[in-house]
Amino acid sequence: MSNVGKRGVQGQQATAVRFYRRQYPEVGELVVGTVKRIEEHGAYITLDEYGGVEAYVPINEILQSWFRNIKDYLKVGSKAVFKVMRVDPRRGLIDLSLRRVRDEEKERKFNEWKRNLRAVKLLEMVAQRMGTDVNRLMEEVGWGIMEYYGDLYSVFEEAAKGNVDPLVKLGVRRELIDEIAKIAKERIELPKVTIVGVVRIINLKPNGVEYIRKILEEAVNEAGKLGVTARIYTIGPPRYRIEVTGDDPKRVEDAFGRLSSLIINEAKANGGEASVSRSQ
Numbered sequence: 001m002s003n004v005g006k007r008g009v010q011g012q013q014a015t016a017v018r019f020y021r022r023q024y025p026e027v028g029e030l031v032v033g034t035v036k037r038i039e040e041h042g043a044y045i046t047l048d049e050y051g052g053v054e055a056y057v058p059i060n061e062i063l064q065s066w067f068r069n070i071k072d073y074l075k076v077g078s079k080a081v082f083k084v085m086r087v088d089p090r091r092g093l094i095d096l097s098l099r100r101v102r103d104e105e106k107e108r109k110f111n112e113w114k115r116n117l118r119a120v121k122l123l124e125m126v127a128q129r130m131g132t133d134v135n136r137l138m139e140e141v142g143w144g145i146m147e148y149y150g151d152l153y154s155v156f157e158e159a160a161k162g163n164v165d166p167l168v169k170l171g172v173r174r175e176l177i178d179e180i181a182k183i184a185k186e187r188i189e190l191p192k193v194t195i196v197g198v199v200r201i202i203n204l205k206p207n208g209v210e211y212i213r214k215i216l217e218e219a220v221n222e223a224g225k226l227g228v229t230a231r232i233y234t235i236g237p238p239r240y241r242i243e244v245t246g247d248d249p250k251r252v253e254d255a256f257g258r259l260s261s262l263i264i265n266e267a268k269a270n271g272g273e274a275s276v277s278r279s280q
Contacts, residue, residue, distance in 0.1 A: 203272030
């Protein structure tokens with residue numbers, strides 16, 4: 001570790017947020033860092049997930065070839081994924097490598113970091129509403145989530161679905177759970193899940209067409225009560241396409257089954273018959 005006199009825990013910014021309880025990364029860990037400055041023999045990096053703590057990457061851990069320049073690989077202000085090669089907590093020194101990070105590792109780490117960064121932004125909103133600081137909330141709940149679940153954003157996703165059990169299990173106070181759930185529901189757009197099926201329904205009575213129309217309308221209205229949406233289109237009598245859509249896969253699955261039963265039972269009760277098959 002060169003340039004000891006110039007290094008150490010500098011780069012600690014007032015607005016920086018530490019994702020983990022530990023102050024320093026571990027050897028072999030992949031980290032996301034921002035290039036702070038570039039010098040002749042290496043570059044200084046601030047670690048985004050560790051509150052802006054400063055690290056160093058020597059030139060021989062940057063360049064793939066001595067015929068290249070450091071600035072061919074790194075630019076001040078840019079972000080990159082590094083591998084931690086050495087940590088000296090007593091002196092506050094961290095050495096990194098850029099060239100030892102494989103492309104698939106870089107992609108995976110950036111995706112992980114982006115998810116957790118989104119979660120930190122949501123936690124900042126919670127902090128603003130509660131009149132506190134995001135770093136205090138990270139200490140109170142964020143670090144525990146990272147240690148227990150390994151991913152901060154997934155807990156917000158669960159809260160957006162109405163599931164706050166992960167927070168309850170960690171012993172988070174009710175007031176904070178409620179605010180996290182509110183922000184999650186306001187800010188996270190959950191991916192939609194759709195199940196598609198084909199309804200075959202017939203009724204040979206004189207007013208059979210009217211019975212069929214009412215049954216299908218009833219199914220669409222019932223879907224709203226089940227927390228999903230349903231759309232039914234004519235393929236060509238007696239066949240109809242049904243699409244059941246919602247945020248929660250289990251709820252959509254359950255609703256599809258309930259709506260299928262409703263259509264079949266109502267068709268039979270009105271002197272007709274029906275079947276519902278799920279499309280592949």
